[in-house]
Amino acid sequence: MTGAGMRNRWGGIAFVAPFLLVYSFLLIYPLFNGILLSFHNADLFGGERWIGLANYSRLLQDPTFHQSLLNTFKLALLIVPTLTAISLALALALNKPGRTPAIFRGLFFSSSVLSVTIVTLIWRFILTPDAGLMAEVAEALGQEPIPWLSHPDLTIPALAITTIWWSVGLPMMLFLAGLQQIPEDMYEAAALDRAGRWTTFRRITLPSLKRTTILVVMLQTAAQLQIFGQAQLLTAGGPSGASRPVVLYIYEASFGRWELGYATALAEVLFMLIIAVTLVQYWAGTRVKDA
Amino acid sequence: MAAGSSRRSMSPLAWVGVGIGALLMAAPLLWTLLLSLKANAELMRDSGTAFSAPYTLENYASILRGNMVFRWLLNSVIVSLGTTLGVLALCSLAGYGFARLEFPFRRTLFVFVLLGLAIPEQAVVLPQHRLFADLGLHNSYPGLILPGLAGPFGVFFMTQYFRAIPRELDEAAMLDGASRFTTFWKVLLPLTAPAQATLGVFTFLASWNSYWWPLISATRGDMFTLTVGLASSQMNYAQTSGLGFLMAQAVFASIPIFIVYLLFQKQIVKAMAGAAVR
Amino acid sequence: MPSLELENIRKAYGETLVLDDVSLTMEAREFIAFLGPSGSGKSTLLRIIAGLETLDSGEVRLEGQRIDGLPPGERGVAMVFQHYALYPHMSVYDNMAFGLRNAKVPKEEIETRVADAARVLEIEEHLQKKPGQMSGGQRQRVAIGRAIVKHPRIFLLDEPLSNLDAALRMRTRVELAQLRQKVDAAVIMVTHDQAEAMTLADRIVVMNDRKIQQVGPPMEIYARPANTFVARFVGSPAMTLAPATLVAEAAGEHATVRIGDGAVIATRVPRAGLPETGLELGLRPENVRVVAAGEGSDTTAKVELVERLGERTLIYGRLADGQPITAEDEGFSRVRIDDNVGLRIGGEAAHIFGPDGSGHHAEASA
Numbered sequence: 059m060t061g062a063g064m065r066n067r068w069g070g071i072a073f074v075a076p077f078l079l080v081y082s083f084l085l086i087y088p089l090f091n092g093i094l095l096s097f098h099n100a101d102l103f104g105g106e107r108w109i110g111l112a113n114y115s116r117l118l119q120d121p122t123f124h125q126s127l128l129n130t131f132k133l134a135l136l137i138v139p140t141l142t143a144i145s146l147a148l149a150l151a152l153n154k155p156g157r158t159p160a161i162f163r164g165l166f167f168s169s170s171v172l173s174v175t176i177v178t179l180i181w182r183f184i185l186t187p188d189a190g191l192m193a194e195v196a197e198a199l200g201q202e203p204i205p206w207l208s209h210p211d212l213t214i215p216a217l218a219i220t221t222i223w224w225s226v227g228l229p230m231m232l233f234l235a236g237l238q239q240i241p242e243d244m245y246e247a248a249a250l251d252r253a254g255r256w257t258t259f260r261r262i263t264l265p266s267l268k269r270t271t272i273l274v275v276m277l278q279t280a281a282q283l284q285i286f287g288q289a290q291l292l293t294a295g296g297p298s299g300a301s302r303p304v305v306l307y308i309y310e311a312s313f314g315r316w317e318l319g320y321a322t323a324l325a326e327v328l329f330m331l332i333i334a335v336t337l338v339q340y341w342a343g344t345r346v347k348d349a
Numbered sequence: 350m351a352a353g354s355s356r357r358s359m360s361p362l363a364w365v366g367v368g369i370g371a372l373l374m375a376a377p378l379l380w381t382l383l384l385s386l387k388a389n390a391e392l393m394r395d396s397g398t399a400f401s402a403p404y405t406l407e408n409y410a411s412i413l414r415g416n417m418v419f420r421w422l423l424n425s426v427i428v429s430l431g432t433t434l435g436v437l438a439l440c441s442l443a444g445y446g447f448a449r450l451e452f453p454f455r456r457t458l459f460v461f462v463l464l465g466l467a468i469p470e471q472a473v474v475l476p477q478h479r480l481f482a483d484l485g486l487h488n489s490y491p492g493l494i495l496p497g498l499a500g501p502f503g504v505f506f507m508t509q510y511f512r513a514i515p516r517e518l519d520e521a522a523m524l525d526g527a528s529r530f531t532t533f534w535k536v537l538l539p540l541t542a543p544a545q546a547t548l549g550v551f552t553f554l555a556s557w558n559s560y561w562w563p564l565i566s567a568t569r570g571d572m573f574t575l576t577v578g579l580a581s582s583q584m585n586y587a588q589t590s591g592l593g594f595l596m597a598q599a600v601f602a603s604i605p606i607f608i609v610y611l612l613f614q615k616q617i618v619k620a621m622a623g624a625a626v627r
Numbered sequence: 628m629p630s631l632e633l634e635n636i637r638k639a640y641g642e643t644l645v646l647d648d649v650s651l652t653m654e655a656r657e658f659i660a661f662l663g664p665s666g667s668g669k670s671t672l673l674r675i676i677a678g679l680e681t682l683d684s685g686e687v688r689l690e691g692q693r694i695d696g697l698p699p700g701e702r703g704v705a706m707v708f709q710h711y712a713l714y715p716h717m718s719v720y721d722n723m724a725f726g727l728r729n730a731k732v733p734k735e736e737i738e739t740r741v742a743d744a745a746r747v748l749e750i751e752e753h754l755q756k757k758p759g760q761m762s763g764g765q766r767q768r769v770a771i772g773r774a775i776v777k778h779p780r781i782f783l784l785d786e787p788l789s790n791l792d793a794a795l796r797m798r799t800r801v802e803l804a805q806l807r808q809k810v811d812a813a814v815i816m817v818t819h820d821q822a823e824a825m826t827l828a829d830r831i832v833v834m835n836d837r838k839i840q841q842v843g844p845p846m847e848i849y850a851r852p853a854n855t856f857v858a859r860f861v862g863s864p865a866m867t868l869a870p871a872t873l874v875a876e877a878a879g880e881h882a883t884v885r886i887g888d889g890a891v892i893a894t895r896v897p898r899a900g901l902p903e904t905g906l907e908l909g910l911r912p913e914n915v916r917v918v919a920a921g922e923g924s925d926t927t928a929k930v931e932l933v934e935r936l937g938e939r940t941l942i943y944g945r946l947a948d949g950q951p952i953t954a955e956d957e958g959f960s961r962v963r964i965d966d967n968v969g970l971r972i973g974g975e976a977a978h979i980f981g982p983d984g985s986g987h988h989a990e991a992s993a
Contacts, residue, residue, distance in 0.1 A: 069452070069529060074446035076438075078462075088476035088477045161475070173559075189592060213477075286560075513714070516715065521713075522725075523679065539716045
């Protein structure tokens, strides 16, 4: 909208300038700075040397990095499908009017508003064999408590369980929103066609949820590729890096060993990875047939 | 609200499933609560005693008696409030500018901001840390608040909201001799109250729960936010006062969040869904 | 001094021309209607006067002063929007006071003006309410009140009656006419409804295809339409246009024409200056009367549609050559579909249109 005689064309910039300044200085500048840093040998407090692609060739041969990549993928593969399935099931079951479903929905969403430190605090004392809830239950059943947080094969599942408990709320809400957009007529037509519950689900509900499902999968994958707090606090990435995800490795490289240049290179690789995975998922999603 | 399966009542199988799920969801919370109500000494012997009396409020009293936890709480409040107010101010102004005003490069600048939505925290956190170190901003409130103001989601959100307001109102205001700022301040901004609530609550929660940045920027104990403080407690718990006290801290830290959650449940869900769909 | 002058206004959106060399002069206290179909440019012209759009070339002058460079708030114009555009979060009082406050008018003066306007519009008891608590008609009055308190030199009304249901529309039409008496300003109303324009305006500006087609008082527009567009747009049901040829042998200074089915009609249109070919005969329905069988008729038509309106009946039929024609009959007409009826044509009120569409009309009687 232009009005005749608006005093000057640049006046509008005054409104967007404050944000743009903060944004450019605190987000865009560090973004490019980071890329630059990854080509240097730098520590956190100044002092750097240009080393070209040395950081990148190093990470290509770094077994710890490879291990952390593998761990990250394992975690994502454990968490995302399970989370999607559970949240979908909950959404289907709780997509009803009335107070009881509303209370349940609220319960399932409540864990999502907690911070990672609260969640890990809670789950540490569920999983730990000395004092945890699971240990108590095991004892009561005459079993040995399971060493969730110390056995190399169990630490990743432990993190997965914790994360699923923590994250089920948001996907559930997204599915609920998607379910509510399905027109009632489709179900009525199916009922008139004598479609059973399972058939209705398979032929009507699921296809209509295609977009939401893709969205949930994409979001959760991107989020779980960046998993950090639970690993740091519950298992410290152990034992011996068995549950160390990439971001924890980045943290240790930068704040444990002060290797800022290397850490930034790792971060850039992760960034590229997230973009690549997201794009692949998006592309794959558009290939899946519609309802 | 219900569509589809609302007309059929839940099958017993579904009820059982939801019931089990609810139990699994609630059990950790209840366990934490129980632990917090037991004396530390008892728990050291056997944490199974959490299932039986006697219960005590000693751990909470200990918190209330003055403790780092309060300092952490205060820091969280200041940082989260500061971030929220800052985001609302910057994003409302920018949202109005992008939605309603004409100025050179408007479209380019908006795309520039939108692209920021794709940037994950990891790609910027380390350089940000060094930048703030150079500026001497670590272990300070501005240092904790400023990074939170740079996110593009708020601008995108507010721009969409401003766009949805009928332009006739702007035109009426123009004919009423209102300047751009007056139109913003007196006519359009009041109409964005729901968006302000949604964005405000979302920002507050995100800021309150954020872990990475406060972890690496606030290294002095007295500048910890509640979230970071809890992490340090957790790591030191063997040396500190014990399991009951630790869990009391967890419950205590959850209370503000649950209050906000109960008060603003609708806004939170809307905002998180909106953030997801972008 | 004329109050508003529009001179050679031209506007385009990118490649698309929206207003093509529009000029107009308006006197003080005149009520003018911009009448035309959508896309004619009438709303754009209004918005240019208001300052909500810029013009590409041309000038807008108000009482001699050029205003097309001024921001809307400084032009001395006030506008009532089609959907009122009231500020939803402000009370009625604040809605009306907003503009005055921006202009730094003293508080007592604001109170006086708002009270006066509220009294005139009979919305005094609503002053503290919000727009959402009022009915559509009341909201319109608030919108008018917001315009009145500014004491503008021109009122701009954008399709004021389009939003209203039929009953409310009649009432508001009367109110607008009364309002017009009470304010000392010129009024420009944009509308696509020719009945509104006819009843309310001192002069009508008929627009089509980005240009002004004709400017004049309502009756002149009705009786002497400048071209076929105006002839068909104003007057309901629309005028019948039938291709016609001059009857060269007919004597006298007025044109006599023959239409497609052979009927010969003597008009009072001066013959001098008429083009020889490509003519059309224009007949308004009230000048084509159904006559009883046996009475003298000028031609016959086969009835295709009958509309009974109560005080008259409209007959839509076809002449022998297929030419559609609209005629009138009395309210209790017995005519039915597929009847063949005789028509008496009032040639003395007929119009003739040339190949370029321009209108030639009967000489005015002394």
